[in-house]
Amino acid sequence: MPEDTSPSPRRRHAAGEDPAKREQILQGAMKEFLEKGFDAASMNEICRAAGVSKGTLYVYFADKADLFEALISDQREQMFQGIAAALESDLPLREKLVQFGRRLVEVLCSHRVIRAQRIVAATVDRMPEVGTRFYEGGALRSHAALLNLLRREAAAGRIDAPDLSLAAFQLMELVGAGLWRARLFGKRTLPPDPSEIGRAVESGVAMFLATYGTGRD
Template sequence: MPQGDSRTDSDTCPGGRVCRRHAAGEDPAKRDQILQGAMKEFLEKGFDGASVNEICRAAGVSKGTLYVYFEDKLDLFVALVAREREAIFAGFDALLKGDLPLEDKLTRFGQRLASTICTDHVVQWQRTIAGIVDRMPELGARFYEAGAQRTHDDLNALLRRERAAGRLDVPDPERASSQFIELTVAGIWRARLFGKRPTAPDPEEIEASVASAVQVFMAAYGRTRG
């Protein structure tokens, strides 16, 4: 079968069952195995420090197998960034489109955002991406636009809906979205990113930070209900 053919063949498995055998490069479990090994190497050593040999060793595959799934180290890195980006930012849009009152939505959104981007794993990814942005700015832009920017746009859309419903007096929803996101992690996220804070904030600190952010935001943009 030609490489890249998406069809699968059938084999007889133990017990007489019919099993599906994936074509070259089409086995999602094998692809995930490679990505898991690559993630370990990239997070520990950065893009430049991670070698294909070490990635293969960490993933438990041969070079030949890796190159069936990915063209080169950059292609592998881009695929891994895409997967992690989706995992990091999944679900934020659904949260903002729910039926909760605005302040509850902002609170839950802020708590989830602050908790997520301050974890060790996400901070490591942010540092890894930042380490190659000068040489590959398009990769950093892609990570931002499909992750952070998308979340920002979802919040922006919520603020526009709330303004249309008369619950917010917000002249520039896009700017207000950025302001709220910054408020939720004020004094926390940058300290984590640059190593000033070696551990993630506890839930109580995040709750306090987000509660303050919501209070400031609503004081600036909320409308008093009659």
């Protein structure tokens, strides 16, 4: 019997399980949400931007709120990967904190994240669970990663803080001082340049270590 050399048939995804189609919808939704906000974005326009039918969209997402939450969740994952990676290197403590701070401020002050934060803030009164999940998956997750590092450093005798959880929150505030809130409230229309971020982060880390660092290598 001759060998069958015809190409293998392309694998068919079950309804709602094609990752490429899901990403296509999310990209269209992102465009509409960022341009118009949650309330003004319509499912018709999202379908048009994504190049899919309404029937296809509803196979993947139950409604606009479900779509928005999925989009925010995906964005959080992308944000967190780079931020957490800075804390896992073998660099000295000061350099690790500087790298973490730089990445955190770059992400928080980016156009996409600033717009997402504004959209979430505008919807939180009606959908508080969205705000809660956004905070838990973003700020609290970054805080947890930083806190784990500080606990290791405290055990090694390089950090001495009475409340490590509070210290982690303080560092996250220090590195973005003068930058993030100005972006969030529209005082600054563009993200800070690398030199501005560097000055804020270096200063914030120096203040943090002057208070909680022990000076040990």
